[in-house]
Amino acid sequence: MEYSLSNLRELEAEAIHIIREVAAEFENPVMLYSIGKDSSVMVRLAEKAFYPGKVPFPLMHIDSKWKFREMVEFRDNYAKEKGWNLIVHYNEEGYKNGIGPFTHGSKVHTDVMKTQALLAGLNKYKFDAAFGGARRDEEKSRAKERIFSFRDKFHQWDPKNQRPELWNIYNARVQKGESIRVFPISNWTELDIWQYIRLENIPIVPLYYAKERPVVEVDGNLIMVDDERMPAEMSAKAKMRKVRFRTLGCYPLTGAIESNAETIEEIVEEMMTVTVSERTTRVIDFDQEGSMEQKKREGYF
Amino acid sequence: MTTQNLDIKAFLDQDQKKDLLRLLTCGSVDDGKSTLIGRLMFDSKMIYEDQLSALERDSKRIGHAGDEIDYALLLDGLKAEREQGITIDVAYRYFSTAKRKFIIADTPGHEQYTRNMVTGASTANLAIVLIDARYGVITQTKRHTFIVSLLGIKHVVVAINKMDLMDFSQEVYEKIKADYESFVAQLDIPDVTFIPMSALKGDNVVEKSERMPWYKGTSVLDFLENIRIVSDRNFTDMRYPVQFVLRPDIDFRGFSAAVASGIISKGDEILVLPSYKKSVVKSIVTYDKELDQAFPPQSVTVTLADEIDISRGDMLVHPDNLPRVERHFEAMLVWMDEKPMNLSTQFYIKHTSNTTKARIDLVKYKTDVNSLEKMPVEFMQLNEIGRVVITTSKPLFFDPYKKNRQTGSFILIDPITHNTSAVGMIIDKLDSKNLASRITDVDKEKIAAGQSLIQTEDYQNKYNQKGETIWITGLHGSGKNELAFSLEKKLFDNGAVVVLIDGSSVRSGLSRELDFTPADRDENQRRVAHICKILNDQGIIAIASFISRNDSLRNQLAEIIGPNRFHLFYMDATLDYCKNNKPELYDLIEQGKTQYLPGIDLEYEVPQNAKLVFKPEENSQNIEKVLDYLAANKVFPHH
Numbered sequence: 001m002e003y004s005l006s007n008l009r010e011l012e013a014e015a016i017h018i019i020r021e022v023a024a025e026f027e028n029p030v031m032l033y034s035i036g037k038d039s040s041v042m043v044r045l046a047e048k049a050f051y052p053g054k055v056p057f058p059l060m061h062i063d064s065k066w067k068f069r070e071m072v073e074f075r076d077n078y079a080k081e082k083g084w085n086l087i088v089h090y091n092e093e094g095y096k097n098g099i100g101p102f103t104h105g106s107k108v109h110t111d112v113m114k115t116q117a118l119l120a121g122l123n124k125y126k127f128d129a130a131f132g133g134a135r136r137d138e139e140k141s142r143a144k145e146r147i148f149s150f151r152d153k154f155h156q157w158d159p160k161n162q163r164p165e166l167w168n169i170y171n172a173r174v175q176k177g178e179s180i181r182v183f184p185i186s187n188w189t190e191l192d193i194w195q196y197i198r199l200e201n202i203p204i205v206p207l208y209y210a211k212e213r214p215v216v217e218v219d220g221n222l223i224m225v226d227d228e229r230m231p232a233e234m235s236a237k238a239k240m241r242k243v244r245f246r247t248l249g250c251y252p253l254t255g256a257i258e259s260n261a262e263t264i265e266e267i268v269e270e271m272m273t274v275t276v277s278e279r280t281t282r283v284i285d286f287d288q289e290g291s292m293e294q295k296k297r298e299g300y301f
Numbered sequence: 302m303t304t305q306n307l308d309i310k311a312f313l314d315q316d317q318k319k320d321l322l323r324l325l326t327c328g329s330v331d332d333g334k335s336t337l338i339g340r341l342m343f344d345s346k347m348i349y350e351d352q353l354s355a356l357e358r359d360s361k362r363i364g365h366a367g368d369e370i371d372y373a374l375l376l377d378g379l380k381a382e383r384e385q386g387i388t389i390d391v392a393y394r395y396f397s398t399a400k401r402k403f404i405i406a407d408t409p410g411h412e413q414y415t416r417n418m419v420t421g422a423s424t425a426n427l428a429i430v431l432i433d434a435r436y437g438v439i440t441q442t443k444r445h446t447f448i449v450s451l452l453g454i455k456h457v458v459v460a461i462n463k464m465d466l467m468d469f470s471q472e473v474y475e476k477i478k479a480d481y482e483s484f485v486a487q488l489d490i491p492d493v494t495f496i497p498m499s500a501l502k503g504d505n506v507v508e509k510s511e512r513m514p515w516y517k518g519t520s521v522l523d524f525l526e527n528i529r530i531v532s533d534r535n536f537t538d539m540r541y542p543v544q545f546v547l548r549p550d551i552d553f554r555g556f557s558a559a560v561a562s563g564i565i566s567k568g569d570e571i572l573v574l575p576s577y578k579k580s581v582v583k584s585i586v587t588y589d590k591e592l593d594q595a596f597p598p599q600s601v602t603v604t605l606a607d608e609i610d611i612s613r614g615d616m617l618v619h620p621d622n623l624p625r626v627e628r629h630f631e632a633m634l635v636w637m638d639e640k641p642m643n644l645s646t647q648f649y650i651k652h653t654s655n656t657t658k659a660r661i662d663l664v665k666y667k668t669d670v671n672s673l674e675k676m677p678v679e680f681m682q683l684n685e686i687g688r689v690v691i692t693t694s695k696p697l698f699f700d701p702y703k704k705n706r707q708t709g710s711f712i713l714i715d716p717i718t719h720n721t722s723a724v725g726m727i728i729d730k731l732d733s734k735n736l737a738s739r740i741t742d743v744d745k746e747k748i749a750a751g752q753s754l755i756q757t758e759d760y761q762n763k764y765n766q767k768g769e770t771i772w773i774t775g776l777h778g779s780g781k782n783e784l785a786f787s788l789e790k791k792l793f794d795n796g797a798v799v800v801l802i803d804g805s806s807v808r809s810g811l812s813r814e815l816d817f818t819p820a821d822r823d824e825n826q827r828r829v830a831h832i833c834k835i836l837n838d839q840g841i842i843a844i845a846s847f848i849s850r851n852d853s854l855r856n857q858l859a860e861i862i863g864p865n866r867f868h869l870f871y872m873d874a875t876l877d878y879c880k881n882n883k884p885e886l887y888d889l890i891e892q893g894k895t896q897y898l899p900g901i902d903l904e905y906e907v908p909q910n911a912k913l914v915f916k917p918e919e920n921s922q923n924i925e926k927v928l929d930y931l932a933a934n935k936v937f938p939h940h
Binding site for chain 2 (some may be wrong): 004005016018048051054144162164165167169173186266
């Protein structure tokens, strides 16, 4: 017998080890669930880590109130089916004040409805560790992110002051009020994620698959008309095009790509021929150079 | 890569079977390290087009490579680093070929970033050491190779770069190869491969170069794709460090862990550390299916045939193959913290899934990372590498790092800042007879501090005595205690203020967690010396009666108390006298039921500088001798 694991099984084993380590070392961990494909993989890994028991911590979705309707629907059905302890948190005040990308711009919207909502959610439940589905291959500033990423009392990340991380020994010590963000799928690439979804038959939001959808072209991005909140002069220009999404977020801030890929195999095939990295379809990245790093310092993932 | 003629399903089926190689690149930007990584990634078609176009824009503004594409910009993530033009952390890069997936730990090469390189090396199976063909084997090459060997990386590719600038000369290559080989012989790296190349021009990076026909080996990528690394794992010594106890309902009780080494099979008899209880593996559970066997690095859950109490930090092993179970060991330590080592800190030590407290007893030496010279130091600072002695409060279950990377590694966490202060690789347990004393120079400094508002003279006048210590050394059963007790009574009767400290009273309370190993014996006496010091500071005479087996220890006790206040008396009894006088312990040791008794299996050094020497038979005269001595030295009476 050859005692060797494939790349995917090795990554899986590593992630399970990380997830268990957090459950063992922290009093009150939470798994941040974004409904996206990476989150879906992360949740499956958590289920595997504690089988035949249940996942011993809650999932939390930070709802910006501008997610695609299909995402919310998928979230609610899947959570019910799986019996998850799912917390949905949103910024009530921001919601009451009608904060949104069309009226306030992407920067204000992201700050109020995502970053602030996340921090408030973490504070409300006093979570001392939060799992995120970020991967190091997504963006340059993430290449240096730790798996256990230390955050101070204000959830700030200091790139100059990160704890050394060696072997598979993770330093989980925090003072009261401080916390750790944990990225169990740090070492996975986009292809690994798709491969795993295929191998494990993990359900994903249908928006990842190509379909005729009403989209408007805005500064080179294809924005889907998901509800009536899109300004009428904008939605008036909508055309049906066969598109899909490589990442999912707030619908006005997430560009679609034209595609015919209706299965995972076709998505992977497309990914390897149309070589555009996935974060370019997220509008928020265009703000300024190093903008992801900026957001991370402020507490966003 | 074109997939037009490829059945995508077949491609995916094959692709998901490929394995993973983690590698470290050692060198600096000047050696062309970033260029090499960029080219490996670029030429294996994994650099996406949009990243490339962003790169062209960045290169023009802040690039260091003129008009050519600066591959380094692809890699340096953080803004501050990009502006300085150096990578100052560990960045992880990913690329795949048809045969393998690769994770590159990319770390800076300068000496002040040793800790970053150590970090990158900790998870790597292979290291690429870059050498600039123009300069050959330089200090940096040696430093990098030393770190690679320290962290136990078994495979090294020496990439001799910039061959284009040396006319692709075989002579240059052979010279560098010979130099490196003679240097690396003193280190422990089993597999070294030399590849001449030019990262900038692409020679021997992905494709074999035609410009070096004399080179018969493979290209870098070809080598990385084909090297066998599975056998590097330890499949011999089964170590299963319990990470999480899974108890979803009353019927199921599982112990989850990542297998650290060896193979655990259903039906195996196992032994649990530290309880030494035995049981049998009933099942190996995973979400997908039950397994017959699990091996590293699988994460599984094991159930046992018997109900035994097992918690996180315990370890399952095979009864015929135990790790070391020890509280004292030697390790190579790398200091990672801006805050220098302080020998009096009680660190948290995290080792596998086990966390306890630890103290650094002693730094034996530090290794100069450039010359590999060993130098005596008292403590370590950022980026320094040294050999230390560590004592933990609970035993650790470990193997030497050379045999087992998983159970031989640990981190030290600062108890206040919670920073990872140091990381270590265990050399082995320490032969207890050679344990270092725990009385350190730091203690001496502490002693110098702290002062009372009452003057020494005030005490001396009030009590008519000098607060000093009478320390009686001698073998077990030599009659030290008899002398000590009679002396206390006599001094008390004569009006002195005196306190007697003997082994049994200290052992029953203050030092009750200590055992009788040499290190713990020394620790016990260190504590007693501190009590004597406190008593003496307040004008009180202390009488201490302890074996105190050698001059090195006794001198350190004198340092704590103050050499001028320390009066060493020696009870000179023959071993026969001692055995007759107090036979119990001597009998036990002869029967092999105990160990570490000075004079028997630990050396007892006759003191060279005792102020008085007694024979036990002469107890009444001995008291007179002491009283005369104290009077002559104005200890008591003082006036």
